[in-house]
Amino acid sequence: MAKPVLEVKDLRVSFKMYAGEVQAVRGVSFNLNKGEVLAIVGESGCGKSVTAQTLMRLVPTPPSYIKEGSSILFDGKLEITELTEKKMEQVRGAEIGMIFQDPMTSLNPTMTIGAQISEGILKHQKVGKTEAMKRATELLTLVGMSNPEERVHQYPHELSGGMRQRVMIAIALACNPKLLIADEPTTALDVTIQAQIVDLLRDIQKKTDTSIIIITHDLGVVAEIAHRVLVMYAGKVVEQGPLNDIFYNPRHPYTWGLLRSVPRLDSDNSKELESIPGSPPDLYAPPVGCAFAARCPYAMEICKEKDPAHFDVSDNHSSACWLMHPDAPKVEPPVGIGGHAHG
Incomplete structure (x- = not known):
């Protein structure tokens, strides 16, 4: 297997501002293959x-800085950070x-x-x-x-x-x-x-x-x-997977919300498009639990208390959502989710 062109591990980028630290990127990891x-x-x-x-190291430093432990490996040999x-x-x-x-x-x-x-x-x-x-x-x-x-x-x-x-x-x-x-x-x-x-x-x-x-x-x-999609929310990756998995079988409520806010050609367009209520959290003081919990209709107690890990949906599709936990209640995606991509 050829080495990925890019391997990003636990990338954290913050901005030092007058009022404190803005945590703009909070532990993003992904690989990118050739082509x-x-x-x-x-x-x-x-x-x-x-x-x-x-x-590309284009964010002005200061006020931004890349935090310890972040890694951006390019072409298998250059550590960009x-x-x-x-x-x-x-x-x-x-x-x-x-x-x-x-x-x-x-x-x-x-x-x-x-x-x-x-x-x-x-x-x-x-x-x-x-x-x-x-x-x-x-x-x-x-x-x-x-x-x-x-x-x-x-x-x-x-x-x-x-x-x-x-x-x-x-x-x-x-x-x-x-x-x-x-x-x-x-x-x-x-x-x-x-x-x-x-x-x-x-x-x-x-x-x-x-x-x-x-x-x-x-x-x-x-x-x-x-070919592949990374869904980001509040500085973190909440879901990632191949294009068709994200469009046909999304498993994170935030991804569902994004997909429901897009007009569809193949459905009854008399219905109003849905928006996700509320607004993203303040990254000066990110929530301790799941950043999406305050806007999520399926949020449970644990969502507010503990940030979810990435749960595997399949080999190359994962979702950072407590609904994926084996003990969580089974929740079906909203009606109309899935079935509007073509790879």
């Missing part, structure tokens, strides 16, 4: 973007590429598209400017840009939002990274362009066999592209 697309989902503030940015900033600069772009959520603020308005794509190539690969520019044009072709020879000489303001996002993807792919992290890559785009960007990422993954982590709160995007 796999992993989606990390959850509502705003659950820690998914901090997790993604910590993988221990690398100097200088060494990280060699990894970013060359080994791990990142697509940020807002292409307008991430691109430099004073530089041409070609210059921005070739910047990473010139930094990490031993090639001249002409060769780098040629590669930039090829990358624009790869990401489905029309007239790439002209586009390389244009500036970001001359492109539409969807085109700018394609440029961001080209920059992230410039040095053939082993891992691509896409942080909410479709948030700022309209629905038709979103679909094109998701198709594009899927094509690129097939052509280049790159491993991809996609951070999103959009389960429609997840159903289209992911």
Whole structure:
């Protein structure tokens, strides 16, 4: 069995703030295999973007710090948490590429598209400017840009939002990274362009066999592209498993809530979409028990007192919920849960 491209163990990231410590990521563990697309989902503030940015050490330190005992092993040999900033600069772009959520603020308005794509190539690969520019044009072709020879000489303001996002993807792919992290890559785009960007990422993954982590709160995007899903809540992973298991056989009440808040094409849409009542806990003082207990209709006494371990549903599907305990009352998922993904 090949080694995973990425092994994250007990990742804890906190922010030192005036009022105390915000525990943004609280013991996240997962592996990512070569050529796999992993989606990390959850509502705003659950820690998914901090997790993604910590993988590239992009969260400003201070106020953030990675806590003792956290491990991010990349490519079987690089312990990301221990690398100097200088060494990280060699990894970013060359080994791990990142697509940020807002292409307008991430691109430099004073530089041409070609210059921005070739910047990473010139930094990490031993090639001249002409060769780098040629590669930039090829990358624009790869990401489905029309007239790439002209586009390389244009500036970001001359492109539409969807085109700018394609440029961001080209920059992230410039040095053939082993891992691509896409942080909410479709948030700022309209629905038709979103679909094109998701198709594009899927094509690129097939052509280049790159491993991809996609951070999103959009389960429609997840159903289209992911092989495996990590559901995060209040800085922790509450459920993880293959795409079909999470969509067809979810076992955590928070995952049920997420799935019920998504419109379905195959059901009676006269019913109102359900939202999850309440709001996520304050991560200055996280609850001692299950963080979801206060919002969970199935919460028992133990949920408020003790944080659940991960219970195995199957070999590669687990849920951190006391309902999975053999002594817990049997609870059926709400009506309409399961059956709306296609792998």
